[in-house]
Every structure is written in C-alpha cells, then in structure tokens.
Amino acid sequence: GESVGLHLPTLSVQEGDNSIINCAYSNSASDYFIWYKQESGKGPQFIIDIRSNMDKRQGQRVTVLLNKTVKHLSLQIAATQPGDSAVYFCAEKPTSGTYKYIFGTGTRLKVLA
C-alpha cells in the first residue's frame, strides 16, 4: 500500500527510456537473489531471479546483473512503460537460512509520459 512506500528512494524515467534499479545486499554467503515488483495495494510479484554462480540473467525486457565482489545487484528494464511504475525490491537468500530470505526496502519507479 501507499503507506509502505513512504520515504522510499524514487527513480523517475521517461517512457521508452531504460531504467536501472540498484540493490546492495548484506550477506556475502547469499546464493540466490530475486527481484520483485509491488504495485500500490497489491502483493509482491516475482520478476526475475539469479543464482550466485551467474553474473547476468535476462528475461523479457528485464536483465539482472550480479556483482558478488561488491555485493551489488541491479535490475535493468528496457523501454520502460507506464505499467512499470511500482516499487521494486530485491531479496537474498543466505545459504544458512533455507526459507529465511532478506528483503530490501525497495525503490519506487515513476514513469513519466
């Protein structure tokens, strides 16, 4: 909901441009990462995932890059559309906690017409 999105960093992009959303993860032992999209008033929606043995993974209009050296994850959205406006957050899975993902707080993406 909107109250959850207060005080989030915001990225504003023009429609048709590419968007890059960044995430710094906390645990060097994490072996699996996921990007979620959350629209206002809805639950998180899976976008794309990547395992730690990969540096890059592509989906439809989205690419995730993983830099384990600096513990950094990014989500690239090509040709951003108004429907991409949402909060995006990453999740990491530490190897020591099977089901206990660590979720980031998110970035709000605003697409300008």
Add this chain to the structure above:
Amino acid sequence: NAGVTQTPKFQVLKTGQSMTLQCAQDMNHEYMSWYRQDPGMGLRLIHYSVGAGITDQGEVPNGYNVSRSTTEDFPLRLLSAAPSQTSVYFCASSAGTGEYYEQYFGPGTRLTVT
C-alpha cells in the same frame, strides 16, 4: 486458479482483541508463509510451513500463531493484538519445499491496531 487469496483486506482491532487472518491457495503448493511489511523495512517472515501439519518460526514470530491442517489453508492468528502489530500482512506460497522456487504472494491484509 485464484492463486493466493487473503481475507479480510482491511481490519481494525482494539488492543487485546484476537483475530485470524485467512490465507488459501489453490495451486497445491507445499510451502506457505506469512510476512509483515512495515514502512522503511523489508518484508519480514513471521511463520512458515513446508507441508500440512508442519510449521516453523520465522524472524518475528512473537504474538502470532499458525497451523496447517490442510495443504490449501494457512491461517495466522493474533492472540492479543498490540499497536506494534499494525502492518500489512502477506501470505505466500511456492510449489516446492526446496530453496529456489518462486513465491506467489496474496494481495495482503492491512491491519490497524488502536
């Protein structure tokens, strides 16, 4: 398929009241979980279940109970509501009990405790 459903969508409770948040999924998923989402914080795991009859605690279990009598349903009970439990609650499920399965989230329940 309806996916993951949650009821109610909104709820207001007084301190000390108890209630149950309902969660159901029709995908025959083994794994189900409950999270809370608070401003400025990422999702935090409350309880989870890897199958009917099996539940375990997550990161923030205090004040909440769960049970899993069927594969489909995973209710979350607030025993004695406190203002600190004001939050948005999400239920999620995934197909496998392994570590790399996509989680499907419900639409959430917005709970206010006064």
